[in-house]
Amino acid sequence: MPELPILYSFRRCPYAIRARLAIKVSNIEVELREVLLADKPKELLACSPKGTVPVLVLPDGTVIDESRDIMLWALTQQDPQNWLSSHFTQQDEINRLIDINDTEFKQHLDHYKYADRFPEQSMESYRQQAESFLRQLEEKLTKNQYLVANEISLADIAILPFIRQFASVDKAWFYQTEYKNLQVWLDNLLADNLFSEVMKKCSRWQPGDAVLRF
Ligand SMILES: N[C@@H](CCC(=O)N[C@@H](CS)C(=O)NCC(=O)O)C(=O)O
Incomplete structure (x- = not known):
């Protein structure tokens, strides 16, 4: 084997x-x-x-x-x-979106999610700062079903778990915003079997455990 x-x-x-x-x-x-x-x-x-x-x-x-x-x-x-192979010409845009997600947006998300640990500003203020990225994504999704095309690319998958986390902080707020395309995008990707498969619970690994194939 x-x-x-x-x-x-x-x-x-x-x-x-x-x-x-x-x-x-x-x-x-x-x-x-x-x-x-x-x-x-x-x-x-x-x-x-x-x-x-x-x-x-x-x-x-x-x-x-x-x-x-x-x-x-x-x-x-x-x-x-074809998450990669269909989108070679959009590589710069894909990288740009993931870069913003991983830097600015991730920081605003952490502040929003754990606002009690960052009392310098209110939760709402952190959320407003995060919204600048949401607006960019919403704008992209008015043109295509996914962020850079009508098919899934690396950008969608790399950003999805962070938007999911953001939405979960206050679902009622997220789903009443004007980011309607972003809501549909999130719901569609989360409803995919692939997402459920990667979120299956498993117990903590300990040395000597049998191999858990994924
Ligand atoms: N740039 C890294 C970031 C990974 C990261 O920060 N992961 C968090 C968990 S979500 C972590 O391992 N933090 C270390 C810790 O909490 O001790 C990557 O993209 O893989």
């Missing part, structure tokens, strides 16, 4: 969710190791001392410890739904 790549993951982490989505759609089998962020296994830290998830360890020992790189690794090998 060939050795599988190992994916250290945390179920609810948005970065890990996007990595799992790309791995799952690529049909590449990996061993899934669910970790607790508060008690990371030494095996994970030995491969990637920065201690974030997701981390993918290939059978040849190569370590990929950034979620975007894991997505690209998976889709470069197998891309049956």
